[in-house]
Amino acid sequence: MNEKILLVEDEKTLAKALKFSLEKEGFMVSVAYDGEEALETLSHETPDLLILDLMLPKVDGYEVCRRLRRSSDLPIIMLTARNEDIDKILGLELGADDYMTKPFNTRELLARIKAILRRAGQLELAGRKTISMGDLQVDLIRHRVTVEEREIPLTSREYALVSFLASNPGRVYSREQLLEEVWGYDFCGDARTVDVHIRHLREKMEKKPAEPHYILTVWGTGYKFREA
Ligand code: CA
Numbered sequence: 001m002n003e004k005i006l007l008v009e010d011e012k013t014l015a016k017a018l019k020f021s022l023e024k025e026g027f028m029v030s031v032a033y034d035g036e037e038a039l040e041t042l043s044h045e046t047p048d049l050l051i052l053d054l055m056l057p058k059v060d061g062y063e064v065c066r067r068l069r070r071s072s073d074l075p076i077i078m079l080t081a082r083n084e085d086i087d088k089i090l091g092l093e094l095g096a097d098d099y100m101t102k103p104f105n106t107r108e109l110l111a112r113i114k115a116i117l118r119r120a121g122q123l124e125l126a127g128r129k130t131i132s133m134g135d136l137q138v139d140l141i142r143h144r145v146t147v148e149e150r151e152i153p154l155t156s157r158e159y160a161l162v163s164f165l166a167s168n169p170g171r172v173y174s175r176e177q178l179l180e181e182v183w184g185y186d187f188c189g190d191a192r193t194v195d196v197h198i199r200h201l202r203e204k205m206e207k208k209p210a211e212p213h214y215i216l217t218v219w220g221t222g223y224k225f226r227e228a
Contacts, residue, residue: 002171003117004028006047008038008064009079010056018051021106022113026177035059042068049117051109052096053079054089065094075116077109118181121167131166133226136205136214138166145205152204157182161197162205165215170227172218198223 005027009015012033019029030045032038036058042050050068054061065076078089078099089096098112131138135148143159145152154162161182165173173181175191183193198217202209216224 002026002028003048004030004045005049005051005113006030006032006038006041006045007051008032008035008056008061009051009053010034011053018106018109021110025110026174027113033057035061035064038064039067042072047074048120049075049077049113051077051079051113054084055081062094065096069095075120077112077116079104114180128167131163133166133169133214133228136166138163147205154201154204158197158201158204161194162201162215165223165225169225172221172224174222178222194223 003026005022007015007018007022007029009018009031010033015031015033019031022029030041030047032041034057038050038052038056039059052061052064056064061078065078068074068076076096076098078084078094078096080086080089080099080101082101084099084101086099088094089099097116100109100112129139129141131140137146137149138144139146140163143156143163145154145159145162161178164178164182175194178194179191198215199209201215202212205214206212214226216226218224
């Protein structure tokens with residue numbers, strides 16, 4: 001996973017601890033210590049998600065959010081104090097995706113980040129109708145996969161796995177991440193489940209399953225879909 005998070009937090013100890021926890025989960029994390037720095041960073045970087053403290057020096061979180069929302073639907077999680085106006089934060093005026101009240105549990109924040117990123121990925125997917133890679137086509141409307149216009153018979157799980165990987169070409173996923181993304185948050189499966197499904201997909205899709213062209217193994221890490 002190489003999703004990028006911009007963390008905007010002026011409490012240095014909290015920022016450092018959060019950065020550490022997020023990086024441990026595989027995220028790439030940049031930190032801005034005030035609103036001005038956040039806007040500056042956002043002018044030349046596009047993170048996948050923003051964690052935004054409300055009370056910040058120079059430009060506060062309200063203003064950062066308001067300015068950002070004029071041109072972007074980047075997912076935003078607000079960090080708030082207990083007495084903030086939640087309706088305003090989540091409402092039309094600011095339009096944050098979620099909020100956490102300080103002090104919060106880091107695991108809870110991680111769960112919300114993942115839920116939001118998953119939702120954002122699904123929305124992105126919903127806007128597209130097909131994914132093409134050479135002779136392979138994934139029809140996201142009909143849930144069909146064809147190779148050289150020949151339909152490949154897939155189970156629903158195989159389809160979910162190949163459409164997920166193909167929607168994020170070049171991005172490397174560990175077996176655990178694929179279990180979480182494709183099998184669902186609560187699935188307590190064996191990572192070998194993923195290997196078995198990948199093997200079946202290759203046998204069905206690839207001309208030479210032992211030398212795969214579409215779903216590539218990243219040794220010691222997991223799998224990725226070939227980039228165009
Ligand atoms: Ca603060």
